[in-house]
Amino acid sequence: MLLYIKLYFEFFKIGLFTIGGGLATIPFLRELSIKTNWFSEMDLVNMLAISESTPGAIGVNMATYTGFLTGDFLGGTVATLGLVTPSILIILLISKALKKFKENPFVISGFYAIRPASIGLIVAATFGIVKVSFFPNNINIKAIILGILLWIIIKKIKTNPILLIFFSGIIGIICKI
Template sequence: MIYALLFYRFFLIGLLAVGGGATTIPFLFDLSAQYHWFSSNELMNMIAVSEATPGPVGINMSTFAGFKVNGILGGIVATLGIITPSLIIIILLSKLFGRLSCHINLDEIFKTLQPAVLALIINATIEITWLGVQNLISSCILTVLLFCMFYFKKSPIFYILLSGIIGYCLQL
């Protein structure tokens, strides 16, 4: 059953993608390689749209990927899948600790996970750059954008919109 599989795969992403939106991306590349639900180029388009539309990027990408697999219902099932682990874990945590503080244990565990998550994100970054930045002009734009990100602390959506406008003006 496609819906059960879809729910299961996105449940797994919700369970294992610690740290939010960017961590979801490497998991989606895994899905595209494993099931051929969408090609990596289609995935690139989904990520681009998800970054440029309102809402948390992780949720946008799940809805989009689910829709690609099986229409409206697919989008809903994938989104339900990715939020269910959060719901369960956060409700349990709220029940366990009356007053919440980032418990030292949780923090210690997170510190061990972080370097592994960094490796995953770097892998996805390489893949996305390989697919999306293919000529000299694109590489120059990438360098300028990166430079701006480090020197002017504008919000990510500013750079996403800017890069869209640059793409349109330069006919990339």
Template sequence: MLYLDLLFTFFKIGLFTIGGGYAMIPLLQNELLSKGWATLDEIINFIAISESTPGPFAVNMATFVGVKMGGVLGAISTTLGVILPSLIIILIIAKYFDNFKDNFYAKSALSGLRPAVIGLLCSSVFTIFVNNFILDSHLLLSINTFLSAIDIRGLIILIAAYFTYNKFKIHPIKLVVICSVLGMIAYSI
């Protein structure tokens, strides 16, 4: 039963994830937390690992969650679940693409989806930001204690990564490795 639940849950995530792997984070987060399959810290770790390993983000996320929940069979269930909707939809689109490529309603629907995906991504980024950089969310209630609630080391690594990537166009893999080393140094002090 667990494997079917994993398959159907990730099928739903795959079906309603429009805009790429990162767009799945809000739905994935909601599903995993509501079912008690992972904590927010575990989800953030899954995101970090999935981003740092080769392959599509959504498949990596599904595989990691599947292994945690049900070993190899869990990984097969979640991975199949997350890729089947895309496979089915892309086969249908490929067959009928010429009928839709200039369709006003199809273009309008896609135009409406883009801002929704951005909003969902912003929501996830905010949740992950608060969970990673705010040490005690209760301290946010008081302006006087706001600065003591911020994880300065993590924030410095975030800002350094952002500016290094934008200024020097360093390859993301190199940046991930550099930030991992910085994290090991910063958090071992």
């Protein structure tokens, strides 16, 4: 029972302070992995890959995955509820107040001030994922080559993202074998 309470409150904190979408949860999840040892950095990379590949919000998918990894079905449910509770509460409060203050210059400035923080969280997450993916213990040549090939394909061919995810998964399976 204590595990579920801890899962809820850890993800409640992540949901409360994550501004900018699902990718902004990654630095918080990395910190959570260090603090709790519920999952490794490589698990975090795998969570991101699975969350990006499956329908739904990345942050919610990652919370569900972490909760399930830690506490089975109930853990996944509790972690997900913990993550979305702050958003629901904040939306309810803001929707009432925003009608009155949406033209207020302080409110407008506040929304502009949040943007750099969101970008910073996403950039930090990107660097963390690149470090773990390409340089886990030593240089991962296969991952670097795959990354370069996918970047070239994206820039030159402008192919469907679903095909990129599919082929990336196949190449990842082949490289792992």
